[in-house]
Amino acid sequence: MRIKKLEISGFKSFSDRTVLTFEEGLSAIVGPNGCGKSNIVDAVRWVMGEQSARMLRGRSMEDLIFGGSDTRGAVGMAEVTMTLDLTIGTVPARYVDYSEIQVTRRAFRDGTSEYFIQKVPCRLKDIADIFVGTGAHSRAYSIIEQAKIGFIVTAKPEERRTVIEEAA
Amino acid sequence: MRIKKLEISGFKSFSDRTVLTFEEGLSAIVGPNGCGKSNIVDAVRWVMGEQSARMLRGRSMEDLIFGGSDTRGAVGMAEVTMTLDLTIGTVPARYVDYSEIQVTRRAFRDGTSEYFIQKVPCRLKDIADIFVGTGAHSRAYSIIEQAKIGFIVTAKPEERRTVIEEAA
Amino acid sequence: SRVRFKEAFDAINERFEKVFPRLFGGGKAKLVLTEEDNLLESGVEIVAQAPGKKLQPVELLSGGEKALAAVSLVFSVFLYHPSPFCILDEVDAPLDDVNVDRVNEMIREMSMFTQFLLITHNKRTMEICDALFGVTMDEPGVSKVVQVDLRRAAELAA
Amino acid sequence: SRVRFKEAFDAINERFEKVFPRLFGGGKAKLVLTEEDNLLESGVEIVAQAPGKKLQPVELLSGGEKALAAVSLVFSVFLYHPSPFCILDEVDAPLDDVNVDRVNEMIREMSMFTQFLLITHNKRTMEICDALFGVTMDEPGVSKVVQVDLRRAAELAA
Ligand SMILES: Nc1ncnc2c1ncn2[C@@H]1O[C@H](COP(=O)(O)OP(=O)(O)OP(=O)(O)O)[C@@H](O)[C@H]1O
Ligand SMILES: Nc1ncnc2c1ncn2[C@@H]1O[C@H](COP(=O)(O)OP(=O)(O)OP(=O)(O)O)[C@@H](O)[C@H]1O
Ligand SMILES: [Mg+2]
Ligand SMILES: [Mg+2]
Numbered sequence: 001m002r003i004k005k006l007e008i009s010g011f012k013s014f015s016d017r018t019v020l021t022f023e024e025g026l027s028a029i030v031g032p033n034g035c036g037k038s039n040i041v042d043a044v045r046w047v048m049g050e051q052s053a054r055m056l057r058g059r060s061m062e063d064l065i066f067g068g069s070d071t072r073g074a075v076g077m078a079e080v081t082m083t084l085d086l087t088i089g090t091v092p093a094r095y096v097d098y099s100e101i102q103v104t105r106r107a108f109r110d111g112t113s114e115y116f117i118q119k120v121p122c123r124l125k126d127i128a129d130i131f132v133g134t135g136a137h138s139r140a141y142s143i144i145e146q147a148k149i150g151f152i153v154t155a156k157p158e159e160r161r162t163v164i165e166e167a168a
Numbered sequence: 169m170r171i172k173k174l175e176i177s178g179f180k181s182f183s184d185r186t187v188l189t190f191e192e193g194l195s196a197i198v199g200p201n202g203c204g205k206s207n208i209v210d211a212v213r214w215v216m217g218e219q220s221a222r223m224l225r226g227r228s229m230e231d232l233i234f235g236g237s238d239t240r241g242a243v244g245m246a247e248v249t250m251t252l253d254l255t256i257g258t259v260p261a262r263y264v265d266y267s268e269i270q271v272t273r274r275a276f277r278d279g280t281s282e283y284f285i286q287k288v289p290c291r292l293k294d295i296a297d298i299f300v301g302t303g304a305h306s307r308a309y310s311i312i313e314q315a316k317i318g319f320i321v322t323a324k325p326e327e328r329r330t331v332i333e334e335a336a
Numbered sequence: 337s338r339v340r341f342k343e344a345f346d347a348i349n350e351r352f353e354k355v356f357p358r359l360f361g362g363g364k365a366k367l368v369l370t371e372e373d374n375l376l377e378s379g380v381e382i383v384a385q386a387p388g389k390k391l392q393p394v395e396l397l398s399g400g401e402k403a404l405a406a407v408s409l410v411f412s413v414f415l416y417h418p419s420p421f422c423i424l425d426e427v428d429a430p431l432d433d434v435n436v437d438r439v440n441e442m443i444r445e446m447s448m449f450t451q452f453l454l455i456t457h458n459k460r461t462m463e464i465c466d467a468l469f470g471v472t473m474d475e476p477g478v479s480k481v482v483q484v485d486l487r488r489a490a491e492l493a494a
Numbered sequence: 495s496r497v498r499f500k501e502a503f504d505a506i507n508e509r510f511e512k513v514f515p516r517l518f519g520g521g522k523a524k525l526v527l528t529e530e531d532n533l534l535e536s537g538v539e540i541v542a543q544a545p546g547k548k549l550q551p552v553e554l555l556s557g558g559e560k561a562l563a564a565v566s567l568v569f570s571v572f573l574y575h576p577s578p579f580c581i582l583d584e585v586d587a588p589l590d591d592v593n594v595d596r597v598n599e600m601i602r603e604m605s606m607f608t609q610f611l612l613i614t615h616n617k618r619t620m621e622i623c624d625a626l627f628g629v630t631m632d633e634p635g636v637s638k639v640v641q642v643d644l645r646r647a648a649e650l651a652a
Contacts, residue, residue, distance in 0.1 A: 001578040002609040013637040020639055025624030026605050029613045030651045032432045033400030034386055035629045036637030037613045041581055063396065069635025070388045089578045089607070135577035141568055142577035146399045146613070147315070147430070149585045152564045153552045157528050157537025161499075163567070164538060167575035168502035169420040170451040181479040188481055193466030194447050197455045198493045200590045201558030202544055203471045204479030205455045209423055231554060237477025238546045257420045257449070303419035309410055310419035314455070314557045315588070317427045320406045321394045325370045325379025329341075331409070332380060335417040336344035388634015399584070426557070429587045432615055432651055457590055476546015493590055 001091055001134060003044070004100060005083035010075040011046070012039040015066045038146050047080040047105045049128045050138035062109060079106045090134050103127055141166060169259055169302060171212070172268060173251040178243040179214070180207040183234045206314050215248040215273045217296045218306035230277060247274045258302050271295055309334060338375040344416065345369065345380070351412040359408050359438050360401075362387030367409075382409070400430045407439055414450060421451040428458045440464045457493045462486060496533040502574065503527065503538070509570040517566050517596050518559075520545030525567075540567070558588045565597055572608060579609040586616045598622045615651045620644060 002022070009017035013036040020040070029037050042056045046064065053061050068074040081104040086095055095101055104116035105127070115122050117130075131137045141152075141163050152160060170190070177185035181204040188208070197205050210224045214232065221229050236242040249272040254263055263269055272284035273295070283290050285298075299305045309320075309331050320328060349367040356365035363386045371378040384405050385391040394405055407427060414422070424443075428436045440461055443452055454461055462468060463486060470484035470492040484492065507525040514523035521544045529536035542563055543549040552563055565585060572580065582601075586594045598619055601610055612619055620626060621644060628642040628650040642650065 003579055003611075013631070013635065015636045016638070018637065018639050020627055022609070022611070023625055026602065026622060027611050027625045027627060028620050028623040028647070029611060029627045029629060030615070030620060030642075030647045031629035032631075032650065033404065033430070033435055034389075034398040035631045037629050038398060038583055039637065040629070040639075041583055041613065044581065057396065059393070059395065067392070068390050069633070071633055072636060089576075135575050136579055140577060141571060142580040142608075144568065144580075144582050144585055146583040147318075147587075149564045149568075149582075150315075150557075150560045152567050153540060153555070153560045157539050158535070160538040160540070161536065163571060164502050164506060165499060167506065167571050168498040171421055171453075181473070181477065183478045184480070186479065186481050188469055190451070190453070191467055194443065194464060195453050195467045195469060196462050196465040196489070197453060197469045197471060198457070198462060198484075198489045199471035200473075200492065201562065201588070201593055202547075202556040203473045205471050206425055206556060207479065208471070209425055209455065212423065225554065227551070227553065235550070236548050237475070239475055240478060257418075303417050304421055308419060309413060310422040310450075312410070312422075312424050312427055314425040315429075317406045317424075318399075318402045320409050321382060321397070321402045325381050326377070328380040328382070329378065331413060332345050332348060333341060335348065335413045336340040388631070390635070426588070430584070473546070477544075477548070 001089045001136075002085050003082060004085040005081075006040070006043065007079075007081040007083075008040070008043045009079050010066045011043050011078040011080050012036070012064060012066065014039065014043075015069070015072050015075060041143065041145070043080045044082065045138040045143060047082045047103055047127075048131060048136070048138040049105075049124050051124075055139065061107060061111065061113075064107060065109060077106055077108050079104065084130075092130050092132065092134070095130070101130070103130065135167070169257045169304070170253050171250060172253040173249075174208070174211065175247075175249040175251075176208070176211045177247050178234050179211050179246040179248050180204070180232060180234065182207065182211075183237070183240050183243060209311065209313070211248045212250065213306040213311060215250045215271055215295075216299060216304070216306040217273075217292050219292075223307065229275060229279065229281075232275060233277060245274055245276050247272065252298075260298050260300065260302070263298070269298070271298065303335065341375050347416045348409075348412050351415045352409060355412045355415070355442075356384065356405065356408040357387075359404055359411075359435070359442065360386055361434075361438065363389070365405065365408070400432060400435060403427065403430045404435055404439070411442060411446065414446060418449050421453065422446075423453045423455075425455045426457065428456055428461050433460060436460050459490050459493070462489050462493070499533050505574045506567075506570050509573045510567060513570045513573070513600075514542065514563065514566040515545075517562050517569075517593070517600065518544055519592075519596065521547070523563065523566070558590060558593060561585060561588045562593055562597070569600060569604065572604060576607050579611065580604075581611045581613075583613045584615065586614055586619050591618060594618050617648050617651070620647050620651070 006020045008014040065078040066075045083102045106114040174188045176182040233246040234243045251270045274282040365384040368381040369378045382394045468484050468489040470482050523542040526539040527536045540552045626642050626647040
């Protein structure tokens with residue numbers, strides 16, 4: 001499993017539909033301060049099912065929807081689609097016949113969220129099930145937030161055990 | 169008042185007596201990870217009277233005394249002397265006749281500390297008095313610890329008021 | 337006392353309103369008292385608007401923008417009540433080159449009345465300094481300091 | 495369960511004992527259980543010794559050494575239980591060039607079985623990547639992404 005494509009629209013500072021297509025190999029995301037790099041990381045955590053606005057650096061889920069700028073008005077919906085290439089690495093049993101699957105999440109200002117797999121509505125749990133056992137999920141140690149790398153070292157011993165538990 | 173010279177010996181990773189002489193203008197301290205740059209900042213806070221080992225990134229005051237390396241044994245005493253040039257800027261009333269003063273602090277493994285001004289033993293309070301009202305003291309906002317610059321922004325509103333109070 | 341706090345607050349806020357847009361290349365920011373009528377205990381909020389963006393709480397700023405907003409506030413306090421010296425330990429680490437240059441330019445100006453010691457890995461910051469102290473551990477575990485030139489400093493920081 | 499935790503702990507520790515000296519260019523480190531006889535609740539300590547230095551608690555490490563020790567642990571977990579993808583948001587910010595290169599070399603090797611997305615301002619890290627995505631806000635407040643080459647990426651990160 002690997003991330004093949006990300007489509008972000010209306011999520012945080014991405015007012016217009018933005019597409020990132022990831023080929024094999026190493027990818028870097030660069031740009032000046034405040035341009036939206038870490039927002040891309042938040043988009044990945046969110047589409048994987050993250051439910052806490054604070055973990056996505058917002059106060060409420062509404063902070064995740066594009067709130068406007070000097071030249072644009074606020075939008076009413078945030079949507080992120082992540083296309084996963086299933087031809088390599090570990091794949092959840094249910095999806096071994098697929099070469100790729102698309103996971104989509106939407107949120108509206110009234111607080112409702114919608115989830116889709118292959119454009120078919122599903123529950124949050126169905127999305128979470130895709131990632132179970134792979135080591136990747138919205139709060140996994142495989143997504144290191146900006147300025148938080150030192151946490152594992154400065155955390156208390158009881159907190160550190162969760163990193164081992166996740167891998168067990 | 170400005171820092172003219174720093175003499176560090178036996179403090180943290182500075183086993184040998186080390187002297188930094190600061191001319192007018194901007195000074196930079198550079199070097200690889202773990203070489204001792206932030207230890208110099210700790211030396212300044214310590215000689216100005218910092219009493220908490222935690223503020224100096226140690227667990228106890230004994231962590232501040234050179235603890236040895238592959239090639240050196242531990243030493244028994246840490247000593248830092250800071251020479252202040254009093255010919256410019258604000259100067260405490262008591263010292264207007266001096267062109268410079270030397271402040272020294274020593275610590276031993278048995279936990280005792282000694283303080284000196286112009287090599288004459290004094291109390292911690294005498295050292296603190298030198299800096300009163302100048303805006304410089306061991307915990308002033310004018311010494312920004314590594315990775316802590318964001319604190320003022322992420323702190324609670326009640327905590328932020330202390331920055332204003334200090335300047336009042 | 338109440339009066340002195342309010343006076344300091346107003347003076348620092350006035351400077352913050354100028355320093356923030358200077359370091360951000362635009363936008364605006366200000367300090368707000370959480371309890372106007374209780375000066376002895378009131379908290380201080382920061383409201384900031386990066387250039388072209390909406391006014392929002394500082395929590396929504398990016399990592400680099402937060403560091404820049406914090407530097408703006410610290411410098412504003414300095415401009416009101418200068419400190420004899422200022423030591424900045426790698427405050428430029430989260431900043432991009434444009435913001436590093438803006439901060440350094442302001443440090444250069446303030447160094448007329450405040451002594452600055454800058455700990456940095458950033459070569460752009462080294463270039464604006466008059467003296468460079470290289471800290472090494474040629475003997476592992478034992479720190480030594482030598483005065484260096486720019487070329488040697490860049491090697492050491494490597 | 496108890497057995498699985500112990501098995502994971504031992505396997506990760508075995509890798510940590512190899513990865514740490516590789517990233518630090520020497521020294522040694524290991525993980526220690528705070529309560530051997532209570533596997534369901536025991537905490538995990540990290541004991542680390544940077545090259546040439548004494549064995550000491552991780553709190554006494556420098557800012558960059560702490561980040562490097564943390565990266566060593568995360569990579570050790572990966573080597574035991576690879577994750578399909580890994581996203582690192584400016585983990586190279588506190589590191590000097592030598593340590594950036596060591597970390598990047600290891601990322602390069604691990605990218606055979608794990609997909610890496612690296613957010614960085616560091617040109618050395620950009621140089622090891624196969625694809626570079628430049629995020630801009632030409633229209634202030636509105637993010638756009640373009641694929642860029644190294645030269646353009648260095649300008650954008652400036
Ligand atoms: N809901 C929203 N609507 C509009 N803009 C938003 C929203 N949420 C966050 N932003 C903007 O996104 C910006 C932060 O983006 P992000 O944290 O991704 O920056 P970055 O590229 O990681 O920068 P740095 O290099 O400083 O870490 C902020 O300036 C904020 O104004
Ligand atoms: N009492 C002591 N005796 C010997 N060495 C010590 C003592 N206290 C701290 N150290 C050493 O000092 C080193 C840390 O130094 P410091 O934090 O100044 O590094 P730095 O140059 O700031 O690095 P970075 O660029 O990573 O921030 C540690 O590696 C630690 O081993
Ligand atoms: Mg960021
Ligand atoms: Mg440091």
